[in-house]
Amino acid sequence: MTVSQEQPGWKTGNQTPLLVVDQLVTRFATPDGSVSAVNGVSFHVNKGETIGIVGESGSGKSQVLMSIMGLLPHNGTSTGSVKFDDREILGMSREQLNKIRGTRMAMIFQDPMTALNPYLTVGQQLTEVLTFHQGTNPAMAREQAREVLEQVHIPEPGKRLDMYPHELSGGMRQRVMIAMGMLCRPDLLIADEPTTALDVTIQAEILDLLAEQQAVTGTSIILVTHDLGVVAGLCDRVMVMYGGRIVEQGPVRDIFYDPQHPYTRALLLSMPRLDDDLSGDLPTIAGQPPNLAQMPPGCAFAPRCAFVSEQCRQAVPPLREIAPGRAKACTLDRLVA
Amino acid sequence: MSLSSSSPLLSVRNLKVHFPVKNDLFAEKRVVKAVDGVSFDLYPGETLGIVGESGCGKSTLGRAVLKLIPSSAGTVVWLGRPLEDASKSALRSLRREMQIIFQDPLAALDPRMTVGAIVAEPLDTFEPGMAEQDKRARVVEAMERVGLPSHLINRYPHEFSGGQCQRIGIARALILKPKLLVCDEPVSALDVSIQAQIINLLKRLQTEENLALIFISHNLSVVRRISDRVMVLYLGKIAELAERDEIYRNPRHPYTQALLSAVPIADPDKERAKKRVSLTGDLPSPINPPSGCVFRTRCPIVIEKCQSVVPVLEPVTDSHTVSCHRWREAIQLLME
Numbered sequence: 001m002t003v004s005q006e007q008p009g010w011k012t013g014n015q016t017p018l019l020v021v022d023q024l025v026t027r028f029a030t031p032d033g034s035v036s037a038v039n040g041v042s043f044h045v046n047k048g049e050t051i052g053i054v055g056e057s058g059s060g061k062s063q064v065l066m067s068i069m070g071l072l073p074h075n076g077t078s079t080g081s082v083k084f085d086d087r088e089i090l091g092m093s094r095e096q097l098n099k100i101r102g103t104r105m106a107m108i109f110q111d112p113m114t115a116l117n118p119y120l121t122v123g124q125q126l127t128e129v130l131t132f133h134q135g136t137n138p139a140m141a142r143e144q145a146r147e148v149l150e151q152v153h154i155p156e157p158g159k160r161l162d163m164y165p166h167e168l169s170g171g172m173r174q175r176v177m178i179a180m181g182m183l184c185r186p187d188l189l190i191a192d193e194p195t196t197a198l199d200v201t202i203q204a205e206i207l208d209l210l211a212e213q214q215a216v217t218g219t220s221i222i223l224v225t226h227d228l229g230v231v232a233g234l235c236d237r238v239m240v241m242y243g244g245r246i247v248e249q250g251p252v253r254d255i256f257y258d259p260q261h262p263y264t265r266a267l268l269l270s271m272p273r274l275d276d277d278l279s280g281d282l283p284t285i286a287g288q289p290p291n292l293a294q295m296p297p298g299c300a301f302a303p304r305c306a307f308v309s310e311q312c313r314q315a316v317p318p319l320r321e322i323a324p325g326r327a328k329a330c331t332l333d334r335l336v337a
Numbered sequence: 338m339s340l341s342s343s344s345p346l347l348s349v350r351n352l353k354v355h356f357p358v359k360n361d362l363f364a365e366k367r368v369v370k371a372v373d374g375v376s377f378d379l380y381p382g383e384t385l386g387i388v389g390e391s392g393c394g395k396s397t398l399g400r401a402v403l404k405l406i407p408s409s410a411g412t413v414v415w416l417g418r419p420l421e422d423a424s425k426s427a428l429r430s431l432r433r434e435m436q437i438i439f440q441d442p443l444a445a446l447d448p449r450m451t452v453g454a455i456v457a458e459p460l461d462t463f464e465p466g467m468a469e470q471d472k473r474a475r476v477v478e479a480m481e482r483v484g485l486p487s488h489l490i491n492r493y494p495h496e497f498s499g500g501q502c503q504r505i506g507i508a509r510a511l512i513l514k515p516k517l518l519v520c521d522e523p524v525s526a527l528d529v530s531i532q533a534q535i536i537n538l539l540k541r542l543q544t545e546e547n548l549a550l551i552f553i554s555h556n557l558s559v560v561r562r563i564s565d566r567v568m569v570l571y572l573g574k575i576a577e578l579a580e581r582d583e584i585y586r587n588p589r590h591p592y593t594q595a596l597l598s599a600v601p602i603a604d605p606d607k608e609r610a611k612k613r614v615s616l617t618g619d620l621p622s623p624i625n626p627p628s629g630c631v632f633r634t635r636c637p638i639v640i641e642k643c644q645s646v647v648p649v650l651e652p653v654t655d656s657h658t659v660s661c662h663r664w665r666e667a668i669q670l671l672m673e
Contacts, residue, residue, distance in 0.1 A: 056528035155618070169619040170391075199390035199555065201616050204599035226529060229601025233608040252605050270533040272558040274585065274600050275607070281537045282562060285530035288498045304530075 017044040018187055018220050019068070024080040024090075026060070026067045035293050037063040039244040040080070042319075045188065050214065050221040052235035052252070054228060054267075056289045060244035061224045065190050068222075069107055070097045085187070103133045106181035110193035112173035116165040122149075122176055123161030129183050148179045152209055171202035175209065182213050189214075190222045195230065207234055228271055232256055237325075240264045243290045243300025246319055250326035260335050261328045263301045299329070307332055344417070345378040346516055346549050347402065352376070352411035354394070354401045354573075358624055369623045371397040373573035374411070381516065384543065384550040386564030386581070388557055388596070392620050394573040395553045399519045402551065403435055404428060433463045436510035440522035442502035446494040453490040456480060456508045463513060479508040483538060500531035504538070511542065519551045524559060536562055557600050561585055566656070569593045572623055572631040575650060579657035589653055589664040592616075592632050594671055614671050630662070638663055638670045 026038035038060045045051050055061040065071075067078040070092065082090040084100065092100075101107075109115040117125055126145035130136040136144065142161065149157035152175040165173055174194065181189055191210070195203035211234060214221060225231060231238055232252065239249040240261065248261035259265040269283040287304040296302060298313040305312065311331050319329040354372040371394045379385050387395045400406045402413055404420055413420045415431060423431065436459075439445040446455055456476045460467055467475075477487040483504040494502055503523060510518055520539065524532040540563055543550055554560050560567060567584045569576045569592065577590040588594045595614040602608045616635040621627055627634050633643040642662050650658040661667060 056530060171619055199620075200557070200599045201390065201595055202619070204601075204613060205615065207601075227601060228529075228603035229608065232603050232605045233601050256603065256605050267529060268603060271529050271603055272533070272536065272556075272562045273603055274558050274561060274597065275602060275604075276558075278562065281540070282533040284533040284537060288500065289528055289530070 016047050018047045018085060019045040019222075020081075020083040021064075021068065022081040022083075024064065024067055024078060024082065026063050026072065026076060026078045028073075029075040029077075030293070032293060036295070037076075037244055037292060038067060038078075041241075041244075041246055043239055043246065043249065045220050045222060047187070047220055048214075048218045049237065050223060050235045052231035052238045053222065053224045053241060054226065054231055054238060055241035056226060056267075058243070058289050058292055059241040060292075061241050062192055063244075064241075065107070065192050065222065065224055069101065069105065069190060070094070071107075102129055102186075103184045104186050105188045105190065106184070106186040107190045107192065108174075108177045108181045108194050110196050112170070112177045112197075113165060115177060116173060118165055121162050121164055122168070126161070126176075126180055126183060129180060133184055144183070145179075148183050149176070151182070151213070152176075152179045153205075154179070171198055171205065174198060174202075174206055178206070178209060178213070182217065182219075185217050186219060188220045188222070190224075192224045193226070194223070196225070196227070203230075210234065228256075228268060229273075240267070243295060244292065245300065245316070245329060246327075247301065247330070248328040249319075250323075254323075254326055260322060260326070261301075261330050262305050262307050262332070262335065265335060266304075266306070299331075307335075343380055345414075346381050346383075346416060347379040348412075348414040349378075349402060350376045350412045350414070352398070352401060352413065353409045354397050354406065355409040367624055370573050370626060371623060372401055372408075373626075375570075375573075375575055376411075377568060377575075377578065379517070379549050379551065381549055382543065382547040383566070384552055384564045386560035386567040387551060387553045387570060388555065388560050388567060389570035390555060390596075390620065392572075392623065393570040394623075395555075395570050396521050398570065399437070399521050399551055399553050403432075403437060403519060405437070430463075433459070433513045434515050435517040435519070436513070436515045437519040437521065438503070438506045438510050438523050440525050442499055442506050442523075442526070443494055443497075445506050446502060448494055451491050451493060452480070452485070452497075452505055455494070455505060456512055459509060459513050475512060476508075479512040482511070482542070483508045484534075498531070499527050500534060503527065503535050507535075507538065507542070511546070511548075514546065515548070517549045517551070519553070521553045522555070523552075525554065525556065532559070539563060557596060569596065572621065572626055574631055575658075575660060576632065577657075577659045577661075578650070579653070579659075583654070583657050587657075589657070589659040589667055590632075590661050591636050591638055591663075591667050591671060594667065595637075612672070630660075632661075638667060 022042050024038055024041045028035045041064055053061045068082050078090055123145055127141035130141040146157045149160055154160055154175055195206050235252050238252050238255040239246050242263050248264045259268055266285045270285055285304050290300045298315055299317055302308045302312040317329045317331050319327045321327050352372055352375045355368040355370050358367045358369055389395045401408045453476050456479055457472055460472055480487050485504050524535050552563050564581050566580050568578045571592050577593045588597055595616050598613045618635050621634050629645050630643040630648050633639045648660045648662050650660045652658050
């Protein structure tokens with residue numbers, strides 16, 4: 001099956017990479033020794049593009065984001081290279097990073113209640129971004145904050161500025177986070193499971209909002225999620241991670257309609273859908289997600305893979321190009337649907 | 338499945354659970370109406386899915402049915418016997434026939450007990466005289482039934498993954514061979530690949546043991562997989578109740594339609610072409626629910642009548658009821 005990308009309404013982005021990640025390795029020192037959460041991840045994000053990173057717990061998807069943002073805990077270290085707008089940002093000092101974070105790169109988290117400061121009003125938190133990064137005067141900053149709340153469809157934005165996070169509903173708090181992320185019109189917005197904690201009707205609103213804001217500002221987005229439905233609706237390109245590595249990447253339609261890695265295919269099949277056939281059992285993936293502290297020597301998916309061969313258990317298969325813009329880390333030649 | 342021939346396992350009528358809210362001195366007494374007048378029957382071997390968003394009362398309903406929390410009004414009849422009248426000891430012995438599993442499987446297990454001891458606990462409670470040897474055989478059998486190798490019997494919960502912990506919870510719940518299992522978001526904390534394993538397991542056990550399930554979840558795709566009938570709850574009240582295929586193909590309540598249309602489909606072309614019924618605003622406070630129809634503050638097709646007249650559950654077909662003044666025209670209106 002060939003999947004054409006020449007569909008109307010599908011943006012391809014102009015081909016200038018905004019972010020280039022090369023051979024990123026992130027390790028954590030633990031009492032039981034060093035644990036690798038990210039094992040040599042390389043990818044790029046073009047301007048105006050939305051990239052989805054999909055994976056289960058322990059796949060390393062969140063740690064990729066934390067490494068890019070310089071937000072690893074003290075026991076974590078990264079090697080490799082992360083270039084933002086042609087500048088190396090991996091290993092940058094906190095002071096230098098703070099000039100980029102918040103203004104040119106912003107992050108939104110899964111749980112807005114823990115990401116927002118409970119002691120500060122919404123207005124204080126929003127205006128802080130502007131006064132700190134752009135030296136805006138307080139009155140102007142307040143007006144801009146009110147405007148951005150309006151843009152994310154918060155009713156009575158003037159009143160909300162004086163409220164504390166706990167006075168808002170979950171959906172409203174997540175909208176405040178997006179507002180905060182969008183406030184300085186960043187070039188790159190990094191969203192870690194931004195709708196996982198929300199109800200489905202609110203999730204749909206928040207996803208619409210992200211797409212809408214992106215259409216206005218041209219921001220690039222990296223969206224990390226375990227929900228393949230969210231990726232299907234929002235992303236241009238998808239990376240599937242397993243055991244700290246990218247196992248497959250490609251344009252969104254290729255990944256969904258012609259998955260080439262056994263894990264991608266199994267993941268798509270094992271997800272119950274509103275339109276799936278209910279006869280028979282739901283296809284499953286045997287076994288458990290890998291334990292990062294005890295990785296098998298070969299392919300991390302080998303113990304659960306239906307197509308495993310001896311070769312898979314000996315060495316990690318490299319990520320190789322299988323078509324322009326498509327790559328997979330699997331020894332199999334071609335996976336037929 | 339034809340269910341009407343047998344008599345119900347469980348009959349719930351006009352069940353209400355109201356929690357008092359801490360009052361200011363002299364202030365009017367206020368309550369949260371977590372469950373507010375819910376009625377349904379559950380037949381042996383049937384799965385009733387209960388869906389709704391956070392705060393709709395679905396977990397409270399599951400617990401109230403088991404009498405794990407007291408109800409404020411209404412009746413729960415178990416095999417023809419009203420549980421309201423049952424003495425404490427009678428209720429206790431009935432409990433062996435009704436069990437529950439929870440969302441966070443690790444939190445539901447005592448970290449200081451071995452898997453064997455956890456799974457055996459219901460036997461210790463209800464069959465205290467059982468010989469150690471017999472008990473062990475029962476535990477091994479229960480573990481194997483849920484796909485846990487019996488050589489893990491002396492391990493502790495922290496040594497297991499989330500999916501395996503949920504299996505331990507299921508083994509414990511089923512060791513007494515109950516007739517009803519309440520599943521409160523049993524797969525929500527699990528990875529997609531593990532979720533499918535647990536769903537299949539529950540379906541298999543249900544068929545093998547003719548077990549009735551009340552399956553509570555916010556995930557409509559998961560509920561569709563496992564349920565025979567589905568109840569949609571909103572602010573403590575039933576919005577719609579119908580057989581599975583009927584509710585997913587022919588939803589009548591605007592809230593059901595909004596919920597279904599909001600579920601992201603893992604298919605880029607379908608997902609991007611999809612028409613969505615959007616709701617305005619957030620869930621109102623259950624302390625001060627809207628007058629008339631509780632859904633009216635978010636309903637896209639609200640009319641004046643909704644403000645003043647509380648809708649009752651009306652039959653669409655024999656097995657499909659809906660609580661909306663405009664259910665007859667809702668689909669056309671929302672598609673415009």
